[in-house]
Amino acid sequence: MERKKVQKDLKTRFRMIPEGRTVKVKVRNLSMIFGERPEEALQHLRDGLNKDEIFERTGQIVGVYNANFEVTEGEIFVLMGLSGSGKSTLLRCINRLFEPAAGDVLIDGENILDFTPQQLREVRRKKLGMVFQNFALFPHRTIIENVAYGLEVRGVSEEERLSKAAEVLKMVGLQEHADSLPSQLSGGMQQRVGLARGLASDPDILLMDEAFSALDPLIRREMQDELLDLQDKVNKTIIFVSHDLDEALHIGDRIALMKDGRIIQIGTGEDILNNPADEYVAKFVAGVNMAKILTAERVMNRPEPVVLDNSTPEAVLRRMIKYKKSFAFVTDKNKEFRAILTKEGVKEAIDSGKSLQEILVLETTIVPPETPVTELISLVAGCSHPLPVVDNQGTLVGIIGHVALLNALTPGVVENGAA
Structure with a gap:
């Protein structure tokens, strides 16, 4: 699977200061x-x-x-x-x-x-x-x-x-x-x-x-x-x-x-x-x-639903239905991000008898937590699914969709809770 990663912007203000620094x-x-x-x-x-x-x-x-x-x-x-x-x-x-x-x-x-x-x-x-x-x-x-x-x-x-x-x-x-x-x-x-x-x-x-x-x-x-x-x-x-x-x-x-x-x-x-x-x-x-100040880490939502890469397509579909989502985020047992699955793709896998591993092919852009909102706006606008936020260790830490981004830029206008 190919994943396109937005490079960390070292010019953003939100560079972390390690605890205990002299x-x-x-x-x-x-x-x-x-x-x-x-x-x-x-x-x-x-x-x-x-x-x-x-x-x-x-x-x-x-x-x-x-x-x-x-x-x-x-x-x-x-x-x-x-x-x-x-x-x-x-x-x-x-x-x-x-x-x-x-x-x-x-x-x-x-x-x-x-x-x-x-x-x-x-x-x-x-x-x-x-x-x-x-x-x-x-x-x-x-x-x-x-x-x-x-x-x-x-x-x-x-x-x-x-x-x-x-x-x-x-x-x-x-x-x-x-x-x-x-x-x-x-x-x-x-x-x-x-x-x-x-x-x-x-x-x-x-x-x-x-x-x-x-x-x-x-x-x-x-x-x-x-x-x-x-x-x-x-x-x-x-x-x-x-x-x-x-x-x-x-x-x-x-x-x-x-x-x-x-x-x-x-x-x-x-x-x-x-x-x-x-x-x-x-x-x-x-x-x-x-938009010049906020970063992905500050506007992201909790990723839901998350499924393991060894799940069956049937189990994944049940999770999607439970959370009323048309996407699922796949990680390994260490929470390392693997892919995004669509409901249509999972249903096709069930009908054709394919395993989950065989359908982990969806290309997606992943963004680091430090990515400025100014960069996120164009990325989210051009994407049909929420973007995964992945840290330097490859761990899935959040997701950002149209609603989450709009709510961050215009607080109170959009209801919270959506991606």
Whole structure:
């Protein structure tokens, strides 16, 4: 039997984070105040005053207040919010470009706010990479020299740093432009150089501040996809700042939504869309196309009826009649998917005396649980039977039909329970 499988889309946001993964960055009770009297501003915050009231009374600017979150190894964690929400300020506190007024920033369990200047330099050189919005390339240096700059600062030999820079340039598809100047490259290519420079020193943690926001929409989307492709190869811990909800949903494993220096909600894109913490979050995410967010796993129904591949055609027909279905899903004893049977095919097998094994010939498309609904729409529309959802082990975990898909996209319009 031939089965056509939809390839797993690694660019979808719903990449699972394994349980027990190491915490790389932990932010505890972090606050950042711009001004000469941070304690006064912090006390006003504790008393319930908002950001604007504090500025009117004290002239102090609240950048971040009482931020708490953890980022695990290999996770893409997005700090998202409108202009002035504090997301970029929070990012700069993580590598102490800004000195927080209170709280802790732990990297691999060590509080870098207690570090000496020398210790901080070592962390920045070896563990933290930074990618900026404006590329920040040296115009008089070649592309390979720009990429190798961080290694040069660390005192790495010229031969070694150029070799590493060439390796990373190949990774981002710019090896042929190694000897060009930044002015000879497009905006998207320059941003890839910035990304390559951030990766060249092989940091554990990559901090990206509005890295793609200066790019045209099409190029921006390409860069988002490229980042996810790279992440599958290098598996870095990434903290990414964005004001764009679509971008956050596309690349983020989890999202922290900020407003007026505070984190309002943390969760997966689906968590935030389906369970907004307050009215602000609900308005922020209103109008999002759910088809971009939902996956097969989130909209599938239980497969019914399921029959074993050693069943008789008569037994299969009885199961179909019991469940009032015109299809049955066949698995082996280990629940590995084998085929879909139609009622007509089973009746023909009974009339001709054929066994079940002889009629397991129906071609069908199978989809992984991670398949985005945007892909499912065309697949389901062009299929006369529900699509089986099959995991990486070949196990049948669910089915998706016209009704299930429509109900997911327009909840409440279609009755639940159908495939």
